[in-house]
Amino acid sequence: MANAIEIRNLIKKFGDFTAVNDVSFDVKDGEIFGLLGPNGAGKTTIINMLLTLLTPTAGRITVGDMDVSKKREAAKQMMGLMTQETVVEADLTARQNLDLFAHLYHIPADQIPKRIKKALDEAELQKFADVKAGTFSGGMQRRLGLVRAMIQEPKLLLLDEPTTGLDVQNRTTMWARLKDLNKEGTTILLTTQYLEEADELCDRLAIIDHGKMIALGTPSEIKRIVGAGRMLEVIVKPEDVNRVVSLLKARFELTASVKGDRITAALDRDGESEFTKISAMLDHEKITVLSIGAHLPTLEDVFIKLTGAGMRDASGEMQGGRMTNIRWR
Numbered sequence: 001m002a003n004a005i006e007i008r009n010l011i012k013k014f015g016d017f018t019a020v021n022d023v024s025f026d027v028k029d030g031e032i033f034g035l036l037g038p039n040g041a042g043k044t045t046i047i048n049m050l051l052t053l054l055t056p057t058a059g060r061i062t063v064g065d066m067d068v069s070k071k072r073e074a075a076k077q078m079m080g081l082m083t084q085e086t087v088v089e090a091d092l093t094a095r096q097n098l099d100l101f102a103h104l105y106h107i108p109a110d111q112i113p114k115r116i117k118k119a120l121d122e123a124e125l126q127k128f129a130d131v132k133a134g135t136f137s138g139g140m141q142r143r144l145g146l147v148r149a150m151i152q153e154p155k156l157l158l159l160d161e162p163t164t165g166l167d168v169q170n171r172t173t174m175w176a177r178l179k180d181l182n183k184e185g186t187t188i189l190l191t192t193q194y195l196e197e198a199d200e201l202c203d204r205l206a207i208i209d210h211g212k213m214i215a216l217g218t219p220s221e222i223k224r225i226v227g228a229g230r231m232l233e234v235i236v237k238p239e240d241v242n243r244v245v246s247l248l249k250a251r252f253e254l255t256a257s258v259k260g261d262r263i264t265a266a267l268d269r270d271g272e273s274e275f276t277k278i279s280a281m282l283d284h285e286k287i288t289v290l291s292i293g294a295h296l297p298t299l300e301d302v303f304i305k306l307t308g309a310g311m312r313d314a315s316g317e318m319q320g321g322r323m324t325n326i327r328w329r
C-alpha cells in the first residue's frame with residue numbers, strides 16, 4: 001500500500017525545549033491514523049509542521065510523494081484541515097465559512113454554489129446557512145468545520161482533536177461521519193486525547209508523550225504490549241496500596257502499576273484461577289478490598305505501563321471493564 005504521509009525523524013525545538021522529539025511514522029493510503037497523547041504531547045506541533053505552518057528543526061515530511069518543505073502549496077492543496085482552536089470563523093455565517101474555504105482552495109467559481117449546498121446538506125445545517133457560526137452549538141460548529149475541511153474534496157483529511165469538548169452524542173455522530181468519509185476513500189490523520197476515540201476509529205495509531213513516540217501499531221497490537229491475558233484491577237484503601245503491591249509480587253510474581261488507589265497487573269492468559277487465588281489471599285490478609293475485577297487490556301493500561309505509574313491524573317471511570325471518555329487531564 002502506498003503512503004499518504006511519511007514522517008521521518010521529525011524534531012521541533014522551541015528554544016531549548018524539544019516539543020517533538022525524533023518522531024517517525026507513515027500514514028497509509030485509505031487508513032484512519034491517530035496520534036494519541038495528553039495535552040502538551042506535541043500533537044498540534046506535528047500537524048502544524050505537516051501544513052508547513054511551522055518549520056521543523058530537523059526531519060522530513062512527505063505528503064503524496066511531495067516533500068512539503070519544497071512543494072508547499074501543492075501539498076497544502078491535497079489536505080483538508082480542521083484545527084483545534086478555530087473550528088470555524090465565528091463572525092461569518094455557515095455559508096460564508098464555506099465560501100471562504102472554497103476560494104482559499106481555488107474551487108472554480110461555477111462549482112462553488114453546488115459544493116456549498118452539498119456541504120450544508122451533509123452537515124444538516126441548511127436552515128442555518130445564513131446564521132453566524134459563532135451562535136452555533138459546539139456540535140453544529142464541529143459539523144460545519146468538518147464539511148468546510150472537505151470542501152475541496154481532499155484525499156487526505158487532518159483533524160486536530162475533532163471531538164474534544166463535545167458531548168457523547170455529538171462525538172458519536174462525528175465518529176460515524178468520519179468512518180463514512182473514510183469508507184468513501186478519504187485518508188484521515190487525527191489527533192486525540194481520548195483513548196476510546198483512538199480505539200474506536202483508528203486502523204493504526206501512535207501514542208506520543210512529551211514529544212516522543214512511545215508506541216505504534218493497530219489498537220490490538222498496542223494493547224498486547226501489556227499482555228495477552230486480562231488486567232487485574234484492585235482498589236484498596238490508600239494505606240494498603242504498598243502492601244498489596246508487595247504481596248502481588250511476593251506471592252504471584254506480578255509487577256503491578258499504581259495510579260492513585262488503583263492497582264493494576266497483567267494476569268496470565270489463563271487468569272481465572274489466579275484471579276480467584278488473589279481474591280482469597282487479600283481476604284486472608286484482612287485487606288479491605290473496595291473493588292476488584294479483571295478487564296481486557298485498554299490503551300490506558302498501555303500508557304500506564306509505558307510511562308510509569310501515576311504520571312497522569314486520569315479522571316475516567318471503568319464501567320464493566322470498559323472505559324468511558326477517559327481523558328488524561
Ligand SMILES: Nc1ncnc2c1ncn2[C@@H]1O[C@H](COP(=O)(O)OP(=O)(O)O)[C@@H](O)[C@H]1O
Binds near residue numbers: 041
Ligand atoms: N510556539 C511555541 N513556543 C513555545 N512552546 C510551544 C510552542 N508551541 C507549542 N509549544 C509547546 O510544545 C509542547 C507541545 O505542544 P502541542 O503540540 O500544542 O501539544 P498538544 O497539541 O499535544 O497538546 C507544549 O509543551 C507546548 O507548550
Ligand SMILES: [Mg+2]
Binds near residue numbers: 043045
Ligand atoms: Mg493540540
